[in-house]
Amino acid sequence: MSDQSDTTTQPDPDTVPGIPDAESLEPTKRTIAILGANGDLAKRLLIPGLGEVVDAARDISLQIIGAARTPQPNEEWRATVRASLEDAGIGARAVDALVSTTEFIPTDASDPDELRALLDACTGSPILYIALPPSAGRKVAEALAQIDLPDDLLIAIEKPFGDDLADAQALNAALAEVVPEERLWRIDHFLGNATVLGMLGLRFGNRLLEAGWNAEQIEKVEIFYDEELGLEGRAAFYDQTGALRDMLQSHLLMVLALTAMERPDAVTPTDVHDRIAEVLGAVRLWKDDPSTARRARYTEGRVGDRLFPSYVDEPDVDASRETETLAQLLLQVDTPRWQGVPFVLRSGKGIGDPRREVAVHFRRSAAPTGLDAPDGHSDTVLRMSLKGGAVHLDLIVTGADDVDGLRRVELEADPGAATLSAYAQVLAGLLQENTLLSVRGDIAEQCWRIVTPVVTAWAAGETPLEEYEAGSAGPTDW
């Protein structure tokens, strides 16, 4: 039985540490040169994200340079930038400032001389933003290693960070030849999600939760990020990537890390990253068994008012590839705090009524006989939404006139909408030179280590690729 209480608590934002405040950006003149500027990511997320930061912070001066191998007239590029910003609802002042200064420079990202020319064209402190497929990152790093670089250069690189563990290690080594770690941002926009970093405030700002955040009190943790979206024309990227690499290997493991890590001494990049690395170092597949990981892909179905073809019939999909559109991992965290607690991570595309939350299921209390909740679920559940940041606590209470009539009520704490989207929040960190919301190199490698046995088992065909109808809830019997 579920019941919506009207009890709403509003946490004081000042007590929740972490997310950089866009209003507090220092006046800076920067140029961000985007390698892969004609890609979907640049237009759909990166340029709008930069627009959001410029819109929110009046004192930042940013120039965007688009760079890609295929030449593009400046006028065409400016129109692209304008459309991308306007479609995202960026204010006219920021749109005009960014469009009036942007230019396009044709660049072969593996050619040292062309990279040198690109950096020379930057009028502000340069940021080289690598928005290219994982295989291209190393070539860029190797080309950069052959030229003199400006001392103030920052490098950002998009996920997935490499194709596998060995590739991520090689990419880390190549990038380390070019810039020190504190000038390198591995982008994972989930770190800018208000819920994810807000986890620090929620967990460590509430003694009640802090005291019960362990295996003695918690039965299981679910981290779900299902989406209604399907392939959306991204076959070139997604068909070689799949849900495990696209969502779980990067984003959902970061969410797990913030959920399960020990308390950092301070919310500084070093302290937080050390705690993240430590907890991820203790994560393994449940009982080290790759068959606990599951995969599936959608078949034809209706999602809302859209009719999805089967994944294999989507344009440019190679049906022989066995790409999964939904992946689930069952993990254990081998720290004293989490012995025996399963962590379920799942993300799927083409899901109707998708769940996007961290759900912490507390163990059942030893209520006296006769006080069991009528629906059989007497456990308390804390749900942290990964879309919007609201926190819900499902509690069991006694009915007002009936001491053994238990019912479930839901308390909601909604911190309200963040000024910046998750993507823009991470970009604000980059423009502020704050690495808190960047994925440190060792952390990126831990993420790959965790999923490697699954990648291997799936490549060997050891786990069946199941099917679910687009628009359904996905497989529910796992």
Ligand SMILES: O=C1O[C@H](COP(=O)(O)O)[C@@H](O)[C@H](O)[C@H]1O
């Ligand atoms: O990085 C990615 O994330 C999105 C989901 O994040 P959202 O903030 O846009 O909801 C996912 O759709 C995409 O496949 C993936 O590459």
